[in-house]
Amino acid sequence: MGSAHPCIAGINIYQPAPPTGPTQQPLQTLGNFRGWDIRTEKLQQNLSWTVKQQCVDLLAEGLWEELLDDEQPDITVMDWYEDSRLDTCVYELHVWLLAADRRTVIAQHHVAPRTSGRGPPGHWVQVSHVFRQYGPGVRFVHFLHKTKNRLEPRGVWRTRVTDSSVSVQFRE
Numbered sequence: 641m642g643s644a645h646p647c648i649a650g651i652n653i654y655q656p657a658p659p660t661g662p663t664q665q666p667l668q669t670l671g672n673f674r675g676w677d678i679r680t681e682k683l684q685q686n687l688s689w690t691v692k693q694q695c696v697d698l699l700a701e702g703l704w705e706e707l708l709d710d711e712q713p714d715i716t717v718m719d720w721y722e723d724s725r726l727d728t729c730v731y732e733l734h735v736w737l738l739a740a741d742r743r744t745v746i747a748q749h750h751v752a753p754r755t756s757g758r759g760p761p762g763h764w765v766q767v768s769h770v771f772r773q774y775g776p777g778v779r780f781v782h783f784l785h786k787t788k789n790r791l792e793p794r795g796v797w798r799t800r801v802t803d804s805s806v807s808v809q810f811r812e
Contacts, residue, residue, distance in 0.1 A: 710776075
């Protein structure tokens, strides 16, 4: 039972962190978000969520059914978000391991960390989760994160996020 090694099936869904400070520009103009579905959810007062998601096809990324079903390699999701202090919760991560029909949920993970309130705003926080022994049938990883925005007269203050990744680790 050796240690897990990152495999060739690491899927980096990197996105650049938008620049700091308020902006009038839409998020899509601030970086390369190819592959991401992006929408905005309005909240009360001047707050909103930016919701970004994508569905990773594990077979298209080079894995095969027998490997996923029999070996069930660890699937790690990782993300970094800025503790912007725009609200008590500025970030959420939702991940589903899906069957071939893209609807049947085999495993899932949800987290909505609260700000610590310590130290200056703007430090980066890592969020990660490892799916283990999830059972047969996984073919897709649906990755969705939400970041809080605040609209001010000078523009939109965004909670930045970067280095989102999905990776698959084989065990020796």
